[in-house]
Amino acid sequence: MSIILDKVNFVYSADTAYEIQALKNINLKIEDGEFIGIIGHTGSGKSTLIQHLNGLTKATSGGIYYNGEDIYDEDYDLRSLRNKVGLVFQYPEHQLFETTVFDDVCFGPMNQGIGKEQAQLRAFAALKSVGLPEEIYYHSPFDLSGGQKRRVAIAGVLAMKPEVLILDEPTAGLDPKGRDEILDQVAKLHEEQGITVILVSHSMEDVAKYVGRIIVMNQGEVMFDDTPKQVFGHYKELESVGLAAPQVTYLMHELHDAGIPVTTDATTVAEAKEEILKKLGR
Amino acid sequence: MGIIKTKGLIHEYIHRDEEGNVESIQNALAGVDIDIEKGQFVAILGHNGSGKSTLAKHMNAILKPTEGTMWVGGMDTAEDEHLWDIRQNAGMVFQNPDNQIIASVVEEDVGFGPENIGVPTDEIWQRVEESLKSVGMLKFRSHSPNKLSGGQKQRVAIAGVVAMQPDCIILDEPTAMLDPNGRKEVLKTAHLLNREKGVTIILITHYMEEVVEADKVFVMDKGEIVMEGTPREIFSQVDTLKAHRLDVPQITLLADELRKAGLPVPAGVLTREELVEVLCKL
Numbered sequence: 001m002s003i004i005l006d007k008v009n010f011v012y013s014a015d016t017a018y019e020i021q022a023l024k025n026i027n028l029k030i031e032d033g034e035f036i037g038i039i040g041h042t043g044s045g046k047s048t049l050i051q052h053l054n055g056l057t058k059a060t061s062g063g064i065y066y067n068g069e070d071i072y073d074e075d076y077d078l079r080s081l082r083n084k085v086g087l088v089f090q091y092p093e094h095q096l097f098e099t100t101v102f103d104d105v106c107f108g109p110m111n112q113g114i115g116k117e118q119a120q121l122r123a124f125a126a127l128k129s130v131g132l133p134e135e136i137y138y139h140s141p142f143d144l145s146g147g148q149k150r151r152v153a154i155a156g157v158l159a160m161k162p163e164v165l166i167l168d169e170p171t172a173g174l175d176p177k178g179r180d181e182i183l184d185q186v187a188k189l190h191e192e193q194g195i196t197v198i199l200v201s202h203s204m205e206d207v208a209k210y211v212g213r214i215i216v217m218n219q220g221e222v223m224f225d226d227t228p229k230q231v232f233g234h235y236k237e238l239e240s241v242g243l244a245a246p247q248v249t250y251l252m253h254e255l256h257d258a259g260i261p262v263t264t265d266a267t268t269v270a271e272a273k274e275e276i277l278k279k280l281g282r
Numbered sequence: 283m284g285i286i287k288t289k290g291l292i293h294e295y296i297h298r299d300e301e302g303n304v305e306s307i308q309n310a311l312a313g314v315d316i317d318i319e320k321g322q323f324v325a326i327l328g329h330n331g332s333g334k335s336t337l338a339k340h341m342n343a344i345l346k347p348t349e350g351t352m353w354v355g356g357m358d359t360a361e362d363e364h365l366w367d368i369r370q371n372a373g374m375v376f377q378n379p380d381n382q383i384i385a386s387v388v389e390e391d392v393g394f395g396p397e398n399i400g401v402p403t404d405e406i407w408q409r410v411e412e413s414l415k416s417v418g419m420l421k422f423r424s425h426s427p428n429k430l431s432g433g434q435k436q437r438v439a440i441a442g443v444v445a446m447q448p449d450c451i452i453l454d455e456p457t458a459m460l461d462p463n464g465r466k467e468v469l470k471t472a473h474l475l476n477r478e479k480g481v482t483i484i485l486i487t488h489y490m491e492e493v494v495e496a497d498k499v500f501v502m503d504k505g506e507i508v509m510e511g512t513p514r515e516i517f518s519q520v521d522t523l524k525a526h527r528l529d530v531p532q533i534t535l536l537a538d539e540l541r542k543a544g545l546p547v548p549a550g551v552l553t554r555e556e557l558v559e560v561l562c563k564l
Contacts, residue, residue, distance in 0.1 A: 041431070041461045041462075041463060042431050042432045042433075042464065043431060145330050145331045146330040147330055172458055173455065173458045173459075174330060175332075175488050176527065176528050176529035177524075177527035177528070178329070179488075202460070202465075204462065242462065242463035243462055244462045244463075246532065247533050248533070250554055251533060251536070251554045251557060251558065254554055254558045255561060258558050259562070260561060269539060273536060273540060276540060276545075276561065280561060280564050281543065281544070
């Protein structure tokens with residue numbers, strides 16, 4: 001299973017004075033079971049890109065293939081694609097609306113027409129998988145903390161049993177513990193259920209810690225597409241497009257420049273610690 | 283007395299059912315005593331729901347104390363006749379730039395506040411020019427705000443506050459929605475206003491890195507101030523911070539891990555330069 005983007009272009013407000021080419025000639029292959037991070041400055045095309053993956057936005061030209069099927073084919077069932085590719089928008093808690101947490105999570109699967117009982121079973125499993133305690137299932141979602149609300153919203157998408165989970169800045173506005181909790185849960189879903197995860201983030205440290213592959217967007221194009229170590233090795237180019245490497249990567253370069261013979265490709269605290277202890281430990 | 287001072291500040295949110303009977307009372311602030319000197323750069327940390335934003339809303343009299351007192355520039359916020367003076371004295375910048383910009387041209391947005399309080403036209407233009415200059419956005423004065431990046435929009439929002447000539451600016455998670463470059467721009471602007479114009483800055487944030495250069499840090503939990511000190515004093519207590527659902531900057535964390543692994547690294551290392559220096563001496 002995979003998602004293939006073949007020469008995808010997208011133009012906003014075509015043939016007007018406000019014409020903007022938001023995506024330029026995007027070629028990507030996303031394999032089943034990957035954990036991918038997408039980074040890029042505001043307006044680089046990240047959100048436009050992910051909206052193509054579940055057919056919310058239609059490419060101006062080019063093709064998208066989900067498991068080998070052309071999603072722009074006349075006979076293709078876009079509704080089923082949206083069930084398979086779950087998209088969690090920025091600040092998803094703004095979309096909560098039901099009177100209880102449980103009803104809110106049931107809404108998606110109920111809409112899929114699988115019957116009330118099935119929907120409830122799925123809602124139960126989804127709420128469990130994001131680590132929410134049972135005593136709040138029948139509370140109003142509006143009485144919860146920011147981090148809890150966000151997990152309810154993610155559960156709402158998980159209850160639709162997606163094969164691919166796309167999260168657009170899932171940790172914006174959360175405290176450090178809340179950030180770790182959400183990303184740990186997502187990583188666990190990826191490991192235990194094999195869901196493909198695509199994480200859009202402004203936090204280089206988070207991306208470095210969790211993903212296996214990073215796609216860097218700049219001005220509607222793919223600038224880099226590689227492992228975190230390789231991508232963050234280009235930290236100077238990243239800076240020129242408004243991004244950065246994790247703090248520890250800079251530190252390793254500075255230690256190296258100061259004459260300590262460390263390798264410079266660490267992107268997490270654990271890697272940096274190991275390398276420094278190897279060279280300086282006794 | 284400092285520019286912002288509280289004594290035994292308590293704020294209760296009262297939840298009522300449909301008949302107006304009290305269902306529950308939540309103590310968002312449970313007796314806060316702070317005293318912030320004029321000209322300081324102060325940061326407030328705390329997890330979601332710890333009371334930071336409630337405290338901020340007391341600083342420009344959006345909320346009033348249930349018990350205790352809050353003085354802004356010596357004025358008691360509970361007294362209605364000071365309301366406009368307090369709001370002019372303590373300006374507020376919020377998380378989402380799109381919710382704070384109202385005009386269709388940058389300079390008109392910045393001039394809105396002064397115009398509202400009856401500043402003469404010539405002076406309004408003078409203030410607009412100075413404020414836009416102070417946040418480095420003067421060359422965008424005739425642009426439309428919706429074409430700006432997140433960091434630029436947030437700087438326009440700050441300019442709108444600066445144009446009111448406040449003694450103190452409260453920034454409530456101003457960088458939560460921004461990319462790395464936008465975060466850097468906003469932080470730099472806040473420090474510049476503090477250094478060059480002597481504006482007291484109160485920064486509320488979930489990003490530990492942004493606090494490193496503050497004069498003083500307050501940590502809140504359950505509506506109380508639980509820690510207070512310089513960034514170095516605060517960040518040298520890694521485990522205590524984690525217990526309050528917070529974190530330390532990535533470099534501080536690495537230094538702490540190295541120390542626990544036996545390297546003679548002092549507690550509370552804050553910057554890459556410091557850590558490079560320490561490691562080079564080993």
